Amino acid sequence: MNYEFAIIGAGVAGVFAARELARRGRKVVVIDKGKKLEERACPLDRGEECGCDACDKYVGFGGLGLSEGKYNYTNDFGGDLERKVGYGRALELMDEVDAVLCSYGGDRVGLYDTRDPEMAAQAEKAGFRVLTTRTRHLGTELSRTILRGMYEEMENRIDWRFRTEARDIRRLADGGFELTLKEGETIRAGKILIATGRSGNDWLSRQCEDLGIDYGEARVDLGLRIEMRGDQLNAILGRSFETKLSFSGNDYSATTYCMNPRGRVVLKQQEGLAMPDGQNYREREDGGTPNLNFTLFVPSFFRTLEEADRYLHDVVGGINRGRDRIAAQRLGELRRERGSGGYREESGSGSSASAVIPTLEAEFASLRLEVPDLYIRAALEFLDALERLIGEPIDEDTILYAIDGKLYSPGIETDERFETRVEGLFVIGDCSGTTHSLSQAAASGLYVGRALGS
Secondary structure, three states: OEEEEEEEOOOHHHHHHHHHHHHOOOOEEEEEOOOOHHHOOOHHHHOOOOOOOOOOOOOOOOHHHHOOOEEEEOOOOOEOHHHHHOHHHHHHHHHHHHHHHHHOOHHHOOEEEOOOHHHHHHHHHOOEEEEOOEEEEOOHHHHHHHHHHHHHHHOOOOEEEEOOOEEEEEEOOOOOEEEEEOOOOEEEEEEEEEOOOHHHHHHHHHHHHHHOOOEOOEEEEEEEEEEEEOOOOHHHHOOOOOOEEEEEOOOOEEEEEEEEEOOEEEEEEEOOEEEEEEEOHHHOOOOOOOEEEEEEEEEEEEOOHHHHHHHHHHHHHHHHOOOOOOEEEEHHHHHHHHHHOOOOOOOOOOOOOOOOOOOOOOEEOOHHHOOOHHHHHHHHHHHHHHHHHHOOOOOOOOEEEEEEEEEOOOOEOOOOOOEOOOOOEEEOHHHHOOEOOHHHHHHHHHHHHHHHHO
């Protein structure tokens, strides 16, 4: 089969690019190793064993856009789209992404803004920088509804190939490309848009090596997920649903991530590892919890993707011990270890006598024996500064879970149009290393799809 465009990956970047091309009548095929939207259902959520070839939580139509659907419209974090298209244009593109979401029902939930100049000034005095955003938090069910609407609009305008993979990309003499699918079928396309997200890193690295495309450094963010009394941050959350704080120590920078007032800490399984994750209270019907949770991420950079993955698996895998083990410790005990040099397990670590009841089953232990010192030090210094900001001690019953992780694709050499040095081959979304969020990934797909479809 011959196509004008082949899009590899049906996450938000691929979907938004496909929509732009389909609306302009271009002949497009979309290839994804995952499933159709209605078939995506992780067995782990049903308490069953997972034997999936491609994880339904991360792969398939909509990609990570099916997971809570949190779109942050900002240049402060979530990627470097503004380096490609300019600061103002990046914000304009994200506004256009939001308009698309709203056209399928996204405006059923409100858009909130985290800007608070007065609080930002107070935070600066305590050593923080406040990162701001406008956010539309769709939730999983509304995300599914929106993605279903987008698919139904494109279903008959595009050829969809699910549960298959493009094994190889070969450059043709006429300037086009030939794709070989895993079943042996070949597809020809004039241009290729790769939008495989972080989950396609291994495959993409092989393609880049074969095609002579350069990779940049690789990044891994690790950090403790912190669960505290929900009222502890009222002083800074009074006018905003959440706050994103950046804090710098002597040899690190740390940023809060995925703040969930009234939320829960839940188990996340990714890359064969178990990690503590945050779940927004809107994802449940029980009204939420009296707790608040967030992760304090510290980035580390590596020369290669292999080195980054090895570090991730060494640290998190060491805590997991071959099972879904999460380690945890109360803040008071962790602070007392500074001087005592030993761990004393507190009675009732998970009991109702504690001010903070854990929402994730974990094994209470000495985190100093489980976690590299960098992440312990960052968490303690961050919480010391947070006490200065809110004007009161952080409750000693606060729980620190080890260890959350956020994975990134290495930066790939592309121009301002996301085109590689191989003419006609584009890399968009999070696999490009340029975007790290739903909003910026979707914006990159919209931007490239519109430019190529014109």
